[in-house]
Amino acid sequence: MTTQTAPGTAPQKALERYYQFHSRIYDATRWSFLFGREEVLRRVARVAVRPRRILEVGCGTGRNLVSLRRRFPHAHITGVDLSEQMLAIAAGKVRDAQITLLRRPYSAPVHEAEEPFDLVLFSYALSMFNPGWEQALDAAHQDLAEGGCVAVADFSHSRFGWFRRWMGVNHVRMEAHLWPRLAERFVPLVDERLAAYAGMWHYGLFIGRKLA
Template identity: 75%
Template sequence: MSTAHASSGAAVGTALERYYRFHSRIYDATRWSFLFGREEVLLRAACVTHPQRILEVGCGTGRNLPSLRRRFPRAHITGLDLSEQMLAIASKKVRDDKVTLLRRSYSAPVHQDGRRFDLVVFSYALSMFNPGWEQAIDAAWEDLAEGGCIAVVDFSDSYFSWFRNWMGVNHVRMEGHLWPCLGRKFAPLIDERFAAYGGVWNYGIYLGRKQNA
């Protein structure tokens, strides 16, 4: 889970920032046990695109940034997050002049001077943008170059109301709402769901390509 979020209300951002003031300290030690598919989505992205410019929205502690560098050694990578504490940890993992870290929300595109991205990655980020997930998907479309790809791995849904409620306490919405919107916005390349812990919840991987009408 990451903290970059697109919201018209400052209160949502403040709540997430407070949440990660503590969780940034334990994030890398604990999230491996339930944030599944993070390497898989990057592997699949590498099979369908060879980007020169990459944006990871909600890069958090920078866990994915070294993996992106290994898979795409020539790309310039931008990691974006709202949490100062998370980015401070990320900065220690990437000592590379081709990696840029930005602290901001993702309610609008970040590209400048027409230099769009070839790949936009959301790794357990969109399900935390409540409200604002639709704005973030729209911003990603604007940030992508024609033919560019979006890669998403995230929580999907759960049959158990107690689990959905618990995840809601942790700012995660689990209603399967992301995938139809992504499918309408981008031409699907991969759109799959996977069971976690015997079906306590499902997570999804989505890769899509930007195609102008």
């Protein structure tokens, strides 16, 4: 099921325009540089004991939704994304009554009157929320049940200015800014930075638990 909520800010609309084209090539190209997506889910499966309600923020084409369903077959899963085109692709992959797709920005919690989530996943989403990543972390904290986990795989940093500028053209901020804030808001269970392509850039994995 897909519920549409109109996106708002200029940066959000710019991201929507970006994915009007990139949605067509996303699955065919992103495997070559979005590292750690499966690894963070493997590690989540070890620490998040049978989550009943899962939220993925920036679910895109639904790749992770399929993997989450395989790992947690009895969970209700919600995917949130801004891009109508990306969600259309996801809807074709996840024909499942226990998966809900929402089109909206993630600037506020989504659970509202329903039960909070046991797991919130950000997979290469937070580094593209500029501005908005701190709001998204605040929303995730509110969306999580006490004892629930946030899981993040994302770009971290690069020592090459030209590469950081190029990633900025693609709406990605690479200043290692996510990890200190994550460690402040959640109790770290996994907090690692790993090199890609002999150190051209680094990506990070984070899993943290909400205690209060």
